Amino acid sequence: MAKESEPVSEKLKGLPFGIMQPKSDLELKPLWSSSSLRSKSGELTNRNLLAMPVGLKQKDNVDAVVKKFLPANFTVILFHYDGNMDQWWDLEWSSKAIHIVAHNQTKWWFAKRFLHPDIVSIYDYVFLWDEDLGVENFNPQKYLRIVKTAGLEISQPALHPNSTEVHHRITVRSRTKIFHRRVYDSRGNMKCSNASEGPPCTGFVEGMAPVFSRSAWFCTWNLIQNDLVHGWGMDMKLGYCAQGDRSKKVGIVDSEYIFHQGIQTLGGSGYPDKKNSARSGVNRRRGSATFDSRTEIRRQSTWELQAFKERWNQAVAEDKYWVERSSPSRNRIGNNRRLKRSSMIPSLLQRKAEETTT
Secondary structure, three states: OOOOOOOHHHHOOOOOHHHOOOOOOOOOOOOOOOHHHHHOOOOOOOEEEEEEEEOHHHHHHHHHHHHHHHHHOEEEEEEEOOOOOHHHOOOOOHHHOEEEEOOOOOHHHHHHHHOOOOOOOOEEEEEEOOOOEEOOOOOHHHHHHHHHHHOOOEEEEEEOOOOOOOOOHHHEOOOOOOEEOEOOEOOOOOOEOOOOOOOOOEOOOOOOOOEEEHHHHHHHHHHOOOOOOOOOOHHHOHHHHOOOOHHHHEEEEEEEEEEEOOOOOOOHHHOOOHHHHHHHHHHHHHOOOOOOHHHHHHHHHHHHHHHHHHHHHHHHHHOOOOOOOOOOOOOOOOHHHHHHHHHHHHHHHHHHHHHHHO
16 A cells, blocks of 8 residues: 655656646536537636635625626635525526535635635636625726736725725725725824835735735645634735735725625524524523624634744744745845745645645
8 A cells, every 4th residue: 555655756656647637627517518619628718716605694795796706707616604505596697606515614714625726726816705795896807907907916805995894994995096005004003104014004905805816826725724714814924925025916906896794694503593592581691601602703713813823933933944025125135045945845845745644
């Protein structure tokens, strides 16, 4: 029996090189097709991917989003976190989308397991969006034209100023710009000026509506921690996957913007239903605690944030060849270390894979 720790090349040595296909895609294939269609199979260009975690409570909003994206040559994959998939078939586009069901799982859990770079490599851009986004003022095609012209590897549409949840001012729409890469703000503890080199002043997008180029997604997928499913803390590190200076390669598109409704439905099954509401009231009167899923989710997310920070700091400390290259002032140093590390990355990834399988 071949050992799991053997190099990948050894495991494939029984196959002729030309027959190997290390990549796939998420395109639906017909069970049969005409000879003319068969002769044209395999060539897919200018394809993009929309991936969303969805629940039945947001069905109408998801319907509006998908109707914007499908005509723009997007493949759509929906991650059903509430287990309710059958009630989506009445939508005219439902059979054109890919549906994956896993109860009470997050966007990052789904993305790590179903959006491997080798699976989504045919797509120019990956939109990994939440389900509670209003798209009345958003056009995917116009958005991508701006992103390509500006050279943005990681981006997001700006948020309408009246959005229910706005956590960072850099994400708020500017009415006078097509896109922006930084924000200037002297209020609060975080001062943002021309001297600012990092998030959330520049090189920053938030987790609710990120858009990744193919190369940026390859890096981001490797950044996602397999066991830290809420993704807290990742937004501050996404700029490291911008394929260069994050103050130039990461941006917010103002002319195509969205409305963040801030509706939290994931984990809602933890709330008492109508049948148990009276019983829950009795329990409260008796002084016993009732389960609050939102509180527990926030507690778990906070723990994961701390774990992610610790892992990042440990990884930086242990990787003696790693170079801070996300800002212009730091990017001018360490060229020799960077070149040496680049030559080592394939072997490092191989070692990581071996550690996972043993």
